[in-house]
Amino acid sequence: MSGFAGQGFMDDQALYYWSTKGAFYAYQALARQMGLEPQNEADFRLEAVSDAFSGSLYSKSGYRLVQPDSIELDVPRAAQTYSVEFVDEQRRFRQDQAQPVC
Numbered sequence: 001m002s003g004f005a006g007q008g009f010m011d012d013q014a015l016y017y018w019s020t021k022g023a024f025y026a027y028q029a030l031a032r033q034m035g036l037e038p039q040n041e042a043d044f045r046l047e048a049v050s051d052a053f054s055g056s057l058y059s060k061s062g063y064r065l066v067q068p069d070s071i072e073l074d075v076p077r078a079a080q081t082y083s084v085e086f087v088d089e090q091r092r093f094r095q096d097q098a099q100p101v102c
Contacts, residue, residue, distance in 0.1 A: 044074040
């Protein structure tokens with residue numbers, strides 16, 4: 001991940017405190033670097049999936065006087081179909097199917 005910091009994208013501390021917005025910015029930067037056109041923030045809506053997340057330091061330290069974090073997802077506004085191919089296993093999955101395509 002230090003490659004992002006080395007490119008001036010964000011500093012090491014920002015990478016440590018990764019967030020949904022930070023991950024989205026990283027996606028946009030990576031897409032541009034790969035020659036792809038990234039989607040815009042307006043193409044997504046934020047959906048809260050948890051307001052009670054406690055990370056690994058919390059669970060190991062025994063210090064319980066901190067507020068838990070929230071977790072949000074970027075959910076596409078437009079319907080999309082995704083396909084994932086597992087090359088080594090010679091199978092594919094589509095977003096709208098529970099069973100392998102091939």
